[in-house]
Every structure is written in structure tokens, then in C-alpha cells.
Amino acid sequence: MDVVLEETGPGRAVVGDPVLEIRNLSVDYGYDEDPVHVLRQVSLTLHRGEVLGLAGESGCGKSTLAYAATRLLPPPGLVTGGEVVFTDRDGSRRDLLALSDTELRASRWQDTAIVFQGAMNSLNPVFRVGRQIADGIRAHRPEIGRAESLEKAAELLELVGISTDRLRSYPHQLSGGMRQRVMIAMALALDPQVLIMDEPTTALDVVMQRQIVEQIADLRERLGFSVVFITHDVSLLIEIADRIAIMYAGEIVEDAAAQDVYRRPRHPYASGLLHSFPPLRGPKRELGGIPGSPPDLAALPSGCAFQARCPYAFDACAAVRPELVTPAVAGDDPRRTVACLRHDPDRVAAAGFEPVPVPPELAAR
Amino acid sequence: MSNPPHVPGPRSAPASDVPALQAVGLRKHFPVRGVRSHDVVHAVEDVDLELHRGRVVALVGESGSGKSTIARLLAQLMPATAGQVLVDGQDATVHGRRAFRAYTRRVQMIFQDPFASLNPIHTVRYTLTRAVRIHQGRLRGEQLEAALTGLLERVQLVPAAQYVDKFPHELSGGQRQRVAIARTLAADPDVLLADEPISMLDVSIRLGILNLLRDLRDRLQIAILYITHDIASARYFADRVMVMYAGRVVETGDAESVTQEPAHPYTQLLVRSAPDPDDLAARAHGAHGEAPSLVHPPSGCRFHPRCPFAVDLCSAEVPPLLEVGAERQAACWGYSDRPDAPVLGSVLDAYGDRSALAAATGPARPSTVPVEEDLS
Numbered sequence: 001m002d003v004v005l006e007e008t009g010p011g012r013a014v015v016g017d018p019v020l021e022i023r024n025l026s027v028d029y030g031y032d033e034d035p036v037h038v039l040r041q042v043s044l045t046l047h048r049g050e051v052l053g054l055a056g057e058s059g060c061g062k063s064t065l066a067y068a069a070t071r072l073l074p075p076p077g078l079v080t081g082g083e084v085v086f087t088d089r090d091g092s093r094r095d096l097l098a099l100s101d102t103e104l105r106a107s108r109w110q111d112t113a114i115v116f117q118g119a120m121n122s123l124n125p126v127f128r129v130g131r132q133i134a135d136g137i138r139a140h141r142p143e144i145g146r147a148e149s150l151e152k153a154a155e156l157l158e159l160v161g162i163s164t165d166r167l168r169s170y171p172h173q174l175s176g177g178m179r180q181r182v183m184i185a186m187a188l189a190l191d192p193q194v195l196i197m198d199e200p201t202t203a204l205d206v207v208m209q210r211q212i213v214e215q216i217a218d219l220r221e222r223l224g225f226s227v228v229f230i231t232h233d234v235s236l237l238i239e240i241a242d243r244i245a246i247m248y249a250g251e252i253v254e255d256a257a258a259q260d261v262y263r264r265p266r267h268p269y270a271s272g273l274l275h276s277f278p279p280l281r282g283p284k285r286e287l288g289g290i291p292g293s294p295p296d297l298a299a300l301p302s303g304c305a306f307q308a309r310c311p312y313a314f315d316a317c318a319a320v321r322p323e324l325v326t327p328a329v330a331g332d333d334p335r336r337t338v339a340c341l342r343h344d345p346d347r348v349a350a351a352g353f354e355p356v357p358v359p360p361e362l363a364a365r
Numbered sequence: 366m367s368n369p370p371h372v373p374g375p376r377s378a379p380a381s382d383v384p385a386l387q388a389v390g391l392r393k394h395f396p397v398r399g400v401r402s403h404d405v406v407h408a409v410e411d412v413d414l415e416l417h418r419g420r421v422v423a424l425v426g427e428s429g430s431g432k433s434t435i436a437r438l439l440a441q442l443m444p445a446t447a448g449q450v451l452v453d454g455q456d457a458t459v460h461g462r463r464a465f466r467a468y469t470r471r472v473q474m475i476f477q478d479p480f481a482s483l484n485p486i487h488t489v490r491y492t493l494t495r496a497v498r499i500h501q502g503r504l505r506g507e508q509l510e511a512a513l514t515g516l517l518e519r520v521q522l523v524p525a526a527q528y529v530d531k532f533p534h535e536l537s538g539g540q541r542q543r544v545a546i547a548r549t550l551a552a553d554p555d556v557l558l559a560d561e562p563i564s565m566l567d568v569s570i571r572l573g574i575l576n577l578l579r580d581l582r583d584r585l586q587i588a589i590l591y592i593t594h595d596i597a598s599a600r601y602f603a604d605r606v607m608v609m610y611a612g613r614v615v616e617t618g619d620a621e622s623v624t625q626e627p628a629h630p631y632t633q634l635l636v637r638s639a640p641d642p643d644d645l646a647a648r649a650h651g652a653h654g655e656a657p658s659l660v661h662p663p664s665g666c667r668f669h670p671r672c673p674f675a676v677d678l679c680s681a682e683v684p685p686l687l688e689v690g691a692e693r694q695a696a697c698w699g700y701s702d703r704p705d706a707p708v709l710g711s712v713l714d715a716y717g718d719r720s721a722l723a724a725a726t727g728p729a730r731p732s733t734v735p736v737e738e739d740l741s
């Protein structure tokens with residue numbers, strides 16, 4: 001992992017034990033006989049102090065994963081299997097999916113807090129932002145008085161770089177970037193250990209985006225929480241995340257250190273995604289994106305969900321479901337995983353097909 | 366102006382340097398709603414712009430900087446407060462519906478949201494037939510069928526028969542945007558105004574649409590205005606780039622120089638803020654501030670409240686677009702030879718050292734936040 005260390009940015013903290021372990025999480029949408037299996041056996045581990053990026057196209061299930069892991073999945077969503085184990089600072093562990101309502105209320109915002117996609121538009125337009133933050137605090141900590149909660153709100157605003165004279169502003173008087181900071185401030189109110197952010201900067205322009213991700217990096221350094229950062233913008237993740245998980249059609253298809261995903265992608269979809277962003281510098285090259293479009297989750301083919309768009313598909317791909325394995329590339333970080341049959345000759349052979357080797361484009365050193 | 370008879374089909378290369386579409390001194394002020402308010406939103410100010418056949422101009426800028434307003438002014442979907450729109454060098458201001466219809470035959474617009482711009486209750490056939498009939502007369506039977514097939518083929522929806530009877534909800538986002546583009550092509554336009562045509566599409570299919578537009582530029586010699594907030598895609602797709610800030614054009618030039626050697630401090634900030642995993646060191650850290658109010662825009666250079674190089678002159682007078690290279694201009698006093706001009710540096714030096722900046726200006730962590738003890 002020395003590669004990762006030497007390329008580590010200034011804000012990267014030392015990564016520790018697991019703090020949030022998502023195991024075999026499955027989610028369906030729809031209660032009828034024919035629900036859509038939106039998440040299928042997703043496993044993902046967030047370590048203490050880590051920024052974990054979750055990338056993938058719209059509709060692949062990123063938000064669903066965030067909601068399900070925090071037990072905020074709205075109907076008709078239903079968790080059909082799996083667990084989400086949270087490890088506290090004292091080492092005690094609990095499955096968030098098995099908590100009673102009371103326990104859940106105590107856990108929410110303190111163990112894990114979430115900043116929703118489009119949250120900056122969910123502030124109540126008729127209340128001043130200071131009061132909204134204060135009310136949020138009091139909802140979880142009724143013992144805190146009004147004055148004290150307003151004081152806390154002021155501190156939180158200051159923490160995210162908004163001057164306290166904005167306490168008395170209404171949401172419409174703030175820019176999009178400031179409203180997004182208010183949402184981050186609220187999420188930090190009870191000092192969470194895990195902060196899940198769903199597309200926190202997607203609606204903002206790049207200058208504001210840069211200011212917000214800097215802020216998050218800075219706060220993480222000072223307050224020591226771990227982050228799950230969800231976005232479709234892999235180039236942003238490569239900059240800010242320690243590790244990146246790539247999702248496709250409701251499954252994780254690649255999970256590796258950020259620099260490994262960037263320089264040594266092993267899954268054809270991860271590689272295609274990286275080649276969908278024209279570079280800002282360096283030689284200009286012709287790019288094609290990925291042919292076709294993401295599959296309909298209600299009508300997934302058997303075998304690999306990416307087969308229709310994959311330039312490396314072979315006969316086994318239509319029949320055998322790939323699972324996450326260590327890449328079949330000598331010298332790879334043993335902790336990274338990829339779900340592609342090109343990397344899994346054993347599974348291919350066991351199903352009676354002839355294995356096909358990893359193409360050189362997916363074996364870069 | 367009178368419109369020449371319309372001849373569809375491939376065109377010859379540009380015969381002259383006369384722009385297909387040109388704007389001179391374009392200005393748009395929106396009244397602010399309010400009882401006795403005489404305030405206006407200064408959305409677009411003194412914009413000059415030229416679109417040439419077979420060329421792409423990218424209009425880049427942050428949200429609210431006036432990009433869409435310019436597109437709507439160029440499409441004459443609303444009247445300008447001041448300024449003029451010219452087609453082939455002739456004043457093209459439309460008065461009345463017939464003139465507007467003739468104008469739309471030359472200048473077509475594609476919108477950001479392919480979900481909203483196609484009527485969900487109509488099939489692709491209906492949508493395209495209507496466009497064909499508006500612009501090419503009442504074709505029927507085989508002629509109509511051939512026209513529809515031709516349009517779908519031009520946007521690479523082949524075989525056309527597979528798409529022509531579909532409803533919008535049966536198509537993916539990228540396919541919908543292709544249908545929207547096919548609809549504009551029914552008019553056989555000279556100019557395509559594309560307002561963020563890919564920003565609502567999945568990342569993996571965005572380049573497919575840009576490559577399609579580029580192909581149309583080359584084969585049909587269409588002039589394209591490409592509006593985006595993504596400066597990397599502007600570099601990929603455009604010949605020239607115009608950067609807007611708070612309603613004004615702050616920099617213009619060929620796409621490569623503007624993105625590789627941005628001259629205006631705002632363009633520098635924009636380029637240095639975009640994610641670029643190849644060049645982590647060259648990112649602007651610690652920038653602050655945000656877009657100004659356009660009701661009471663800052664005096665002089667509208668970027669001066671955020672500019673690390675601003676001097677008195679910057680808030681006193683509006684900087685004109687000054688030459689900064691071959692066919693390159695920047696509206697920044699730093700490029701004038703006035704004695705009171707600011708001295709420009711690089712925004713990286715100005716904003717570069719995050720830790721130094723945080724130490725100097727970052728808010729001290731309030732001691733009462735009860736997280737301190739948890740860190741130990």
C-alpha cells in the first residue's frame with residue numbers, strides 16, 4: 001500500500017478499525033409479488049477516520065444504500081436481508097437494523113448522521129435557519145434549553161464557515177452553497193462518528209463544491225468522524241476519498257484504494273466510467289463514454305448486469321453471476337475486490353465454461 | 366428581414382466570415398417583483414458574441430451567471446433590454462409570430478431536461494412529424510416516413526423503426542435527448558443553442574451526446590452554442606470558450622488556451638477548482654466568497670469582492686475586454702497599462718496554502734462544542 005501512502009493528500013487521516021460494516025444488505029422496492037430487487041447482497045466497510053467514496057450512475061442504488069443503512073428507507077422500500085454493524089468508540093457493537101425504536105432514536109445523529117441528496121432545498125422556508133438548527137438539536141436532546149440550543153446553532157454555523165449573523169436569515173436569503181453548509185452543520189450537531197453524505201455538492205458549481213469539500217476535509221481532521229461520500233463524479237472522489245466503491249445496477253462491482261481505482265481499474269465498468277470524464281489537462285483524446293445505458297433493475301439479465309455494455313463480455317457472462325473477488329492481477333493489493341468473471345477463472349470453470357484471461361487494459365500496473 | 370426559401374440537406378462550407386448568429390451589446394434586466402420596487406436583476410450586461418458555421422462556442426460560468434438568459438435572448442424567447450441579434454449580418458429582431466417561426470427555422474434550442482422537453486403523451490413519431498410539418502411543409506406517406514427515418518438516423522437512433530413508435534418514458538435519458546436533438550434538426554437550422562444538454566444525463570452517456578453534436582457540427586456545418594458549467598467538457602467539445610461571471614463575459618479565447626492558461630482571475634479560480642486527479646497540487650484551496658447579488662451588483666469589476674488581486678481601480682471602473690493574446694481577451698484591469706492597475710499573481714499562490722490560510726483566518730473551534738473530549 002506504499003503507493004497509496006505516497007499519494008496521500010494533506011487531509012488524509014490514518015485509517016483504523018471498522019466503524020460501520022454493511023453486510024449482505026438487500027433492498028426491494030414494492031410490496032407486491034413482483035418487487036424490484038434494487039440492492040442485492042451489498043457489503044461495504046467504512047473504517048474509522050476514512051473517507052469512503054461511493055460512485056455510480058443515477059439509479060444504481062447509491063441513495064437507497066444510504067437510506068437503508070440508516071434505517072430511513074421510505075416506503076415502498078423494504079430491507080429484505082443483511083445487517084449494518086456499528087462499532088462504538090468503546091468497542092461495543094450493534095446492528096443498526098436490529099435496534100428498537102428507542103435505541104434507534106438514541107443512535108441516530110450520534111452514531112451516524114446523514115446529509116440527504118437535495119437536502120439544501122428541504123429547509124423550511126418560513127423559519128430562520130438558526131431556529132431550525134436549534135429545533136433539530138432539541139428534538140434529539142430535549143434537556144437542552146432554548147437559549148443554549150441557539151448558542152450551539154451559532155457555534156455550528158461558525159464551524160462550517162458561516163458567520164453567526166446569518167442565524168436570523170431565512171433559507172431563501174442564503175445561497176445554495178450556504179444552505180448546503182447549514183445542512184452539514186445540522187448533521188454535525190450531535191457529534192456523529194459517521195457522516196453519510198448523498199451528493200452533497202452535485203447541485204453546486206465547482207468553485208462552491210471545492211469550498212465545501214475542503215470544509216468537510218477540515219472538519220473531519222478536527223472532529224475525527226468518518227465519511228461516506230456519495231456522488232456520480234468519480235474524478236472528485238479520486239481527490240477526496242481514501243477508498244472508492246463503484247456500484248452498478250444495485251451491486252458493488254469494484255472496491256479499492258482511490259488511487260488504485262484511478263490508475264489501475266480492474267472492472268470494465270469502473271474503467272469505462274473513468275474514461276467518461278474528459279480531462280482538464282494533458283493531451284486531448286477522443287472519448288466515447290460507455291455504449292448503451294444502464295439496465296432496467298426490474299428486468300436484469302442472468303449473469304453479469306453489465307454484459308450488454310461490456311467490451312470484454314464472453315459466453316460465461318450471460319450465465320454466471322460474478323461475485324467480489326481479489327483481482328487476478330499479480331501484485332494487486334489483496335484487500336481490493338472486483339466482481340468480474342475475467343478475474344474469476346475458478347467460478348467460470350466450475351460453471352463449465354472456458355475461462356478468458358484479464359485483458360491488458362484491465363491489468364495496468 | 367426576409368427569409369430565403371428553405372432548402373434542407375447538407376450545406377457547403379462557410380462561404381464568408383459573417384457569423385451565422387451574432388449578438389451585439391446584449392443586455393437583460395429583469396424587474397424585481399415587489400410593491401414599490403424599482404430594482405432590477407442585472408442578469409446579462411453588454412454581451413457580444415459570434416457563432417460561426419461549423420464551430421462550437423462554449424459559454425461557461427457558475428449557476429446564475431446568465432448563461433441560460435443569453436440562450437433565451439438569442440432564441441428570442443424574450444425581449445432584450447438592449448442590444449441586437451443579427452443573422453448573417455442582418456438585424457434579425459422578430460416582431461410577431463410569423464417572423465418568430467421563420468427565425469426558429471434558423472435558430473433552434475435544446476434544453477437541459479430531456480424529460481421535460483418531450484411531451485410524455487406523444488410518441489416519437491408524433492413529435493417529429495409535427496416538427497417536420499412546421500418546418501418542411503405537409504409531407505405525407507413515404508416522404509414523411511423517409512424524413513422521420515433520416516432524422517432518427519442523424520442522431521444515431523438506428524434502426525429507426527425500433528424507436529419511432531416509442532413514448533418518451535420508454536426511452537432512456539440519452540435516447541430522449543437524441544429525440545430532442547432530432548426534433549431541432551427537422552428545422553434544418555443554421556444555429557443550435559444547447560443549454561446544458563448533457564448535465565442531466567448519466568455520466569457514461571454524456572460523451573455520446575457531445576460526440577453526436579460534434580458530428581452534426583462537422584457534417585451539417587451547424588453553428589453551436591454549448592452552455593455548460595463543466596469547463597472540462599468545454600475544452601473537449603468547443604472551439605472557443607467564453608467565461609461568464611455575474612452577467613458579464615470575463616474571458617474569451619480558443620478553448621485550449623483559456624483552459625490551459627486562464628488569464629482572468631475568475632477563470633483561474635474556475636479551472637483550479639474543477640476536480641483533476643492528475644494534478645492534485647494545482648487545486649485552489651481556501652478560496653472563499655460566493656457569487657454576488659445581481660440586484661445590487663458590485664461596482665466596477667463584479668469579481669472584485671472575491672478577487673485576491675483587487676485594488677481601488679477594480680471597484681471604481683468596469684474593466685473592458687482587453688487583448689491578452691491572439692484572439693484572446695480578458696476583462697481584468699491587470700492587463701491594462703494604467704498606472705493604478707492591479708498586479709496579478711496566480712490564484713494558486715493566493716489561495717494555495719490551505720493550512721496557512723486556515724491558521725490565519727479559519728474560525729477557532731469554539732471551546733463549548735462538546736466533541737473535544739471525544740477525540741481523546
Ligand SMILES: Nc1ncnc2c1ncn2[C@@H]1O[C@H](COP(=O)(O)OP(=O)(O)OP(=O)(O)O)[C@@H](O)[C@H]1O
Pocket residue numbers: 395396406407408426427428429430431432433434435594659
Ligand atoms: N424570469 C426571471 N425573472 C427574474 N430574474 C431572472 C429570471 N430569469 C433569470 N433570472 C435571474 O437572472 C440571473 C441569470 O440567470 P440564468 O438562468 O441566465 O443563469 P445561468 O447561468 O443559466 O444559471 P444555471 O447554471 O443555474 O442554469 C439569475 O440571477 C436569475 O435569478
Ligand SMILES: Nc1ncnc2c1ncn2[C@@H]1O[C@H](COP(=O)(O)OP(=O)(O)O)[C@@H](O)[C@H]1O
Pocket residue numbers: 029030038056057058059060061062063064065075076077297
Ligand atoms: N420510492 C421508490 N419506488 C420505487 N423505485 C424506487 C424508489 N426510489 C428509488 N427507486 C429505484 O431504485 C433504484 C435506485 O435508486 P437510487 O438509490 O435513488 O439511485 P442513485 O442514488 O444511485 O441515483 C432506481 O432504479 C430507482 O428508480
Ligand code: SF4
Pocket residue numbers: 267268269304305306307308310311312313314317322339340341342
Ligand atoms: S463479468 Fe463479463 S460482462 Fe461482466 S464485467 Fe466482467 S467481462 Fe464484462
Ligand code: SF4
Pocket residue numbers: 629630631666667668669670672673674675676679684696697698699707
Ligand atoms: S484584478 Fe481587479 S479587474 Fe482583475 S479580476 Fe480582480 S478585481 Fe477584477
Ligand SMILES: [Mg+2]
Pocket residue numbers: 059062063064117198199
Ligand atoms: Mg441518489
Ligand SMILES: [Mg+2]
Pocket residue numbers: 432433434560
Ligand atoms: Mg441555466
